[in-house]
Amino acid sequence: MLRLLQIEWLKVRTYKPFWILLLINVIAFIGFMQIIAQIFFSVEISKSDEKGKLEVIRPFMEGPFLYPAIWATSAFFTSFLVPLCAILLILNVCNEWNTRMLRQQVIEGMSRSEFLLAKLLGLVVFTLLMSIFFVISTLLVGKGSFELSNVVFNFALLMFSQFSLAFLLGLWLKRSVIALAVFLAYMLIAEPLLVWFLKTNNLTQIVNFLPLEVSDRIILPPEIFQFFSPEEYKARKEAVPQQIIFTILELIVLWGITFGGFRKKDL
Amino acid sequence: MQILEVEHLSKNYGRIQALQGVSFEVKEGEIFGLLGPNGSGKTTLLGIVTSILKANKGTFSWFGVRANTHSFKQIGTILETPNFYPHLSGYDNLALRQKIHQRGSKNDIVEVLRLVGLSERAKSPAKTYSLGMKQRLAIAAALLGNPKVLILDEPTNGLDPVGIAEIRNLILELRQRGLTIILASHLLDEVEKVCTHTAILKKGELLACGKVEEILSKGITIELASESLEKLHDFLQNRFPLVSISKENEVIKIQMSENQVDLAELNRICFEAGITLHHLAKRRKSLESVFLELTDN
Structure with a gap:
């Protein structure tokens, strides 16, 4: 395993686009939460009371930024940046096809399973790395006394799941432009449309199994959202353990199909 | 191995x-x-x-x-x-x-x-x-x-x-x-x-x-000539299991399998049959010619 990681490290060690994109991701992870905090603490929110009297309130106070709630707040907002990291992974795997180095590595005696295992280990390390940056970005905006939360694990799982989807898309589609277009089109258009369609046709249960939605649902919106829709928030909160299991199952199926299918594929 | x-x-x-x-x-x-x-x-x-x-x-x-x-x-x-x-x-x-x-x-x-x-x-x-x-x-x-x-x-x-x-x-x-x-x-x-x-x-x-x-030996051609090409042609055709035989420009060209190609022996057999050869040569084709023949180009 160490050898496989060393091979992956040798590939990216001097690959400038990788480091530039990684730097952009890190800046985005840390900067985005800073911006969210800046906005939050500078805006006051108005609400009418029962008597129609307008009062200026700070319903959230510092709540979403206090430990441990900050983990959910941070995970919710940072999850919007996960596709940015996915671009890096798509480029990384498509590069193996473009340079024809995937086949060369197999010719040199690396089995297809070893190749995939090396990439899988790389993804795990990358997820851990981005999780560290997630923790740092959260620590920078967190208020009150420090307290850890299982949201860190959930967020790492969400990242790993969506990174895997992006990576496998790149692996099967081979061309980075096509893989990126498909990934972004699915994420931004196709899945939201599917969610809308399924919800309007009372097929809400199926929504939980959509490739991105399955892991999206392991991260709850910040607690302040229950202020707007308490029932939906409660239902989502209760479904988190189940969504974690679905996400893990999705990962097993995806990687299982890839390991199986890749064995028979012409390179 | x-x-x-x-x-x-x-x-x-x-x-x-x-x-x-x-x-x-x-x-x-x-x-x-x-x-x-x-x-x-x-x-x-x-x-x-x-x-x-x-x-x-x-x-x-x-x-x-x-x-x-x-x-x-x-x-x-x-x-x-x-x-x-x-x-x-x-x-x-x-x-x-x-x-x-x-x-x-x-x-x-x-x-x-x-x-x-x-x-x-x-x-x-x-x-x-x-x-x-x-x-x-x-x-x-x-x-x-x-x-x-x-x-x-x-x-x-x-x-x-x-x-x-x-x-x-x-x-x-x-x-x-x-x-x-x-x-x-x-x-x-x-x-x-x-x-x-x-x-x-x-x-x-x-x-x-x-x-x-x-x-390459499959592409070896032997060229023979004598006073009577017809007689030589018939003799060769009946005496040897040839791969091919053809007559071109007063010369008969034959192809034999590798283990049969011995010019001295061929000359002796013809002489004993009353045919005096005045031309006997072995032509070896290049790999290119053999390849082109095999691939019908």
Whole structure:
């Protein structure tokens, strides 16, 4: 395993686009939460009371930024940046096809399973790395006394799941432009449309199994959202353990199909 | 020792039959040339035996056992174009290959780079190399850590005449070291000069396979002439099991199998039959002629 990681490290060690994109991701992870905090603490929110009297309130106070709630707040907002990291992974795997180095590595005696295992280990390390940056970005905006939360694990799982989807898309589609277009089109258009369609046709249960939605649902919106829709928030909160299991199952199926299918594929 | 055994390999891409039941074997120390026009299936065949392509039918084995990652680690291969990570230096590309196949040491990298004349550019990114330099780097990568077998697919592509001669000499030198080489090429002259054995493919079918001299012997023509060509023609046709006989420009041309070709004996038999030959010569065809005949070009 160490050898496989060393091979992956040798590939990216001097690959400038990788480091530039990684730097952009890190800046985005840390900067985005800073911006969210800046906005939050500078805006006051108005609400009418029962008597129609307008009062200026700070319903959230510092709540979403206090430990441990900050983990959910941070995970919710940072999850919007996960596709940015996915671009890096798509480029990384498509590069193996473009340079024809995937086949060369197999010719040199690396089995297809070893190749995939090396990439899988790389993804795990990358997820851990981005999780560290997630923790740092959260620590920078967190208020009150420090307290850890299982949201860190959930967020790492969400990242790993969506990174895997992006990576496998790149692996099967081979061309980075096509893989990126498909990934972004699915994420931004196709899945939201599917969610809308399924919800309007009372097929809400199926929504939980959509490739991105399955892991999206392991991260709850910040607690302040229950202020707007308490029932939906409660239902989502209760479904988190189940969504974690679905996400893990999705990962097993995806990687299982890839390991199986890749064995028979012409390179 | 048997190095590679291919049995009834077939491969199709949709409706296109790229290989049709190809079988042959390569033994230790041979320089085995795979010949064939473009699209004959040479690269597909090499792709299958290096495991990057999957055969639809048939099997192959390396070193007497079913191919596995361990056997591939003992083979140095260049398929088609030289492949490298463009952002990595020549040295780092070789270090990466070494990490994969786990052959040799760091000193071997320096040694093979010196052997192919790339020591001075070892630290430059591969993307700055010319095609010829990339080809030489690919050869260095294939030689790294002393593999038992070398597979070269069009190794002289992109090289100038001096480079081609260098590669030819390198192949002969490697053969002296006991390396088995499988060489795919459409340069017939190249194959004739360096190969001990050859297989000729056309449209995925194996047309001929064996020692180069045996295949060339099939192209040996004997020219004979006497006062009465008709008498000579009839005598030869009735006396010998000929592959072919024809009459051209007052000369009779015959083709016999290799073990029958002995000019002195032929002269004696004709003389005893009362035919005095005034012209008797053996003409050996080049591999190119044999190849063109076999492939109907």
